[in-house]
Amino acid sequence: MKTVLPAMVLLIAIAATANAQVPIAGKGDTMRLDAARLPQPMKANYERMREKCTKCHSLERVLLPFQTGITPITMQPFDMDTVKSITFNMVRKSNGKNYPISKDEAKSLSALLKYLLDESVR
Ligand code: HEC
Numbered sequence: 001m002k003t004v005l006p007a008m009v010l011l012i013a014i015a016a017t018a019n020a021q022v023p024i025a026g027k028g029d030t031m032r033l034d035a036a037r038l039p040q041p042m043k044a045n046y047e048r049m050r051e052k053c054t055k056c057h058s059l060e061r062v063l064l065p066f067q068t069g070i071t072p073i074t075m076q077p078f079d080m081d082t083v084k085s086i087t088f089n090m091v092r093k094s095n096g097k098n099y100p101i102s103k104d105e106a107k108s109l110s111a112l113l114k115y116l117l118d119e120s121v122r
Contacts, residue, residue, distance in 0.1 A: 021119040022066040031060040033116075045112035048105055053090065055099045062113075066120050083113045 023037035032050075035043055053062050065071050065078035076082050087110040091101045101109070 022063075022116050024063050024067060028060060029058045031058065031063050033059075033063065042112055042115055045108040045115075048108055049112055052094065052099070052101050052105060052109065055094065055097070066116055078117070080114065080117060083110065083117055087113060 023034040024031060025034045026032050033046055035046055038046055049062070050059070053059065061072055065082075069078050070076065071078050071082060071086065087106060091106045091109075094101045
């Protein structure tokens with residue numbers, strides 16, 4: 001316990017400061033992005049995300065990793081590699097359930113996730 005606690009405190013501190021820039025509002029099932037604080041091209045991508053990525057779970061699952069630095073279900077470190085594999089995985093899942101996501105849509109969704117990740121590590 002003596003070594004675990006400081007390590008946890010440090011992790012939480014890093015996660016809190018590293019993700020200060022992502023404009024997340026609300027929490028739980030109402031967690032969302034503050035679209036007014038997104039640059040123009042990302043606003044349309046966010047509209048697409050709200051439509052395409054909320055069929056099976058709320059946006060909390062998508063946005064939480066920007067606050068914690070860890071993916072909420074499989075607990076992987078959240079970085080450009082995980083963003084890529086998660087986008088691929090979710091697009092495949094969605095198409096499989098008949099909620100089609102086109103290649104162009106997938107590109108704009110991953111562009112938004114990458115933009116947010118960039119913002120979160122500044
Ligand atoms: C067809 C249903 C479905 C759709 C649509 C969907 N998801 Fe998921 N999502 C899941 C399921 C089920 C999980 C649980 C983890 C798993 O099965 O891989 C999940 C987990 C996640 C996770 C956590 C991953 C982890 O490893 O902890 C993230 C982030 C995520 N989804 C983002 C998205 C994004 C972004 C979109 C839109 C492109 C999306 N999801 C659309 C079903 C869906």
